[in-house]
Amino acid sequence: MTTSVDTAQSDTDPADRLGTVIDDVIRPQAAIVDREGAFPRQGVDALAAAGLLGLASSTEVGGGGQGMRAVAEVIERLAAECGSTAMVVLMHYAATAVIEAHGPREVRTAIATGGHLTTLAFSEYGSRSHFWSPTGTASAADDGSVRLDARKSWVTSAGEADSYVWSSLPLSGDAGPMTLWHVPAGSAGLSVTGDFDGLGLRGNGSRPMTGEGIRVPSAAMLADDGAGxxxxxxxxxxxxxxxxxxxxxxxxxxxxxxxxxxxxxxxxxxxxxxxxxxxxxxxxxxxxxxxxxxxxxxxxxxxxxxxxxxxxxxxxxxxxxxxxxxxxxxxxxxxxxxxxxxxxxxxxxxxxxxxxxxxxxxxxxxxxxxxxxxxxxxxxxxxxxxxxx
Incomplete structure (x- = not known):
């Protein structure tokens, strides 16, 4: 995703920018996204260009600096028009909360300026909806990197996001129940392993993903080992x-x-x-x-x-x-x-x-x-x- 904020639009009220994107892109595309089960790329890119994907990001890195109330209004208005688009953006904001607190500055800046879509990768085949009990593993590699292995059952924006907030068992067995990682899209060993043909939210791209020998640097850890x-x-x-x-x-x-x-x-x-x-x-x-x-x-x-x-x-x-x-x-x-x-x-x-x-x-x-x-x-x-x- 290479979209960046339109500086002319960034000076206008977020609610007005959102209304323009809804009128011009989201609403006209909603029925098509649902009928075809297509990821709402046009809508996501338009929201990014309007500075709305960075709405919750700190002003320090170029974001909107808005709190949860303003972001909730965005999700409410999007859901009224296209549930799939709303869910993609919802998961982006939820993952952004972790990256804002613990992620690298360059990723925070990319999110803030509309060039980066992120999402959560928590649910796994082994523990299903019990996201707090991951079965995927993290292990130290000889070269100092970390190897991640997991079978994720549902990942919104799978194959479409630029990064994933990824959960695993901790590196150390006594560190705690879970560790979180920042996994960039395109990482070797990361793959989408199924399609999504759902009853609803048909365009939100919730597909299974597999991590098989993904290598990330130890600095990709979000917060401490076991603190996930x-x-x-x-x-x-x-x-x-x-x-x-x-x-x-x-x-x-x-x-x-x-x-x-x-x-x-x-x-x-x-x-x-x-x-x-x-x-x-x-x-x-x-x-x-x-x-x-x-x-x-x-x-x-x-x-x-x-x-x-x-x-x-x-x-x-x-x-x-x-x-x-x-x-x-x-x-x-x-x-x-x-x-x-x-x-x-x-x-x-x-x-x-x-x-x-x-x-x-x-x-x-x-x-x-x-x-x-x-x-x-x-x-x-x-x-x-x-x-x-």
Missing amino acids: LDTALGAVLPWFLVLNGAFCLGLADSAVAEANRHLTGTTLTHTGAALRDAPVTRRDLARLMIRTDALRAFLGDTLTALETGRDDAMLRVLQVKALAGETAADVTDGAMQLCGGSAFRKELGLERRFRDSRAARVMAPTTDALHDFVGRVATGLPLLDEANR
């Missing part, structure tokens, strides 16, 4: 869970808006009444609106908790994706039912949002895992027991 779990929980998880909340909000809100347009603009010829004229229909729409607005309020409170350092901030972070995933699934399902047979036609865009919304429930940490985490925190237990660390 603490880094993942402290740096990655808040960004990942909160941005997933914003992602689900964008899907739900756009589904409600589309249903509202359909009910308002559709008239029954034989009676002359619009669909909105039926009290039951209005009631059902209101229920969807209230659930969506409740998620919006909860997401906003989660962001406030993080920004102010509230004692319940981590609890809110764990709750928000669980709430958001169920809300998006239920609201998009309700919008489909409300619009009847018309919703099954692709031109309305509801069935695409319905399919995209299903991912949040099963994306690690899954809704079931988050419910357990919330229960553990609420009852005074550690987030993970020692057997899982």
